[in-house]
Amino acid sequence: MAHHEDYRQWPFLTPEEFELTCALFDKRYIQAKLGPTRKNFKINTRRTLTTGTTSIEIIRLLQLPEEEDDLLRQFAKLGGGAPDVSGDIAIDIAMADEEEDHEALRPAQNVDGTGDGLPQYSLYSHQPxxxxxxxxxxxYRLPTLWFTLHDIPNGEPSLDIDSxxxxxxxxxxKSQLREVGVTGGISAANHPVTDVPAFFIHPCQTKEAMECYNCPIEEYLMTWVGLVGGCVGLYLPSEMAQAKIGGP
Structure with a gap:
């Protein structure tokens, strides 16, 4: 079945179509049975009050504490000392709470709703x-992937292409991206909302890549992330593809 009639001009998106794809993408994340994956992979829909624009934020921990002692030290950093239960039990309880309460899956937001604040993790404070x-x-009227590194070890600069x-x-x-150069590869510019320097994947080749697919609007961002995200380590959990969602 052809789905191009779902769009005003495939594969381009109007602001209204993009907002709908974001809502459906977020709904897919909420309904997916992710289990422990929710500990280090979080998705949130953002809306900037000053411009009225919608965006998707995805937060991924680069590494998890490898031992129980590491986890206990993270609790200590929060000022509450070690928990009364073992590390494994504490994680199980936290995960059970998250599965029951979708709001627990969300990072902290600014009170003004702009979502410009840094995410806060209760278990993995100061993890990269x-x-x-x-x-x-x-x-380009196409989705564009922006990304920034945070709290990387050894004082390495976050806004550095080597990092x-x-x-x-x-x-x-790596070799493919270096050969492509700035156009079509990794670029740096001021963030479209915060105006702070950040990296992004240039969207000039996205049109040709998306034209090879025939996807309904509820699968647009799933397809797009599959095409664009892998080169910078963004892979969606398979459970999101399996999640059943209805209309908006």
Missing amino acids: YVTYEIHLHAT VYRYLVPEQY
Whole structure:
């Protein structure tokens, strides 16, 4: 079945179509049976009050504490000392609470609703993580992937292309991205909302890639992330593809 009639001009998106794809993408994440994956992979829909634009934020921890002692130290950093129960039991309780309460899956937001604040993790404070953001490009009228590194170890600079290649780019993509250069590869510019320098994947080749697919609007961002995200370490859990969602 052809789905191009779902869009005004496939594969481009109007702001209204992009907002709908974001809502459906977020709904798919909420309904997916992710289990422990929710500990280090979080998705949230953002709306900027000053512009009225919608975006998707994806937060992924770059590494988890490898031992129980590491986890206990994270509790201690929060000022409450070690929990009364064992580390494994504490994680199980936290996960059970998250599965029951979808709001527990969300990082903290600013009170003004802009969502510009840094995410807060109750269990993994000060762990290195990456924030991916999906914004609609005003000129190309296609989703664009922005990303920033946070709390990476040894005082390494976050806004550094070598850090991006070290922590995000899988080995099989490194030579390809370096050959492509700025156009179509990893670029840096001021963030479209915060105006703070950040990295992004240039969208100039997205149109040709998306034209090879025939996807309904509820699968648009799933397909797009599958095409764009892998080169900087963004892979969606398979449970999201399996999640059944209805209309908006």
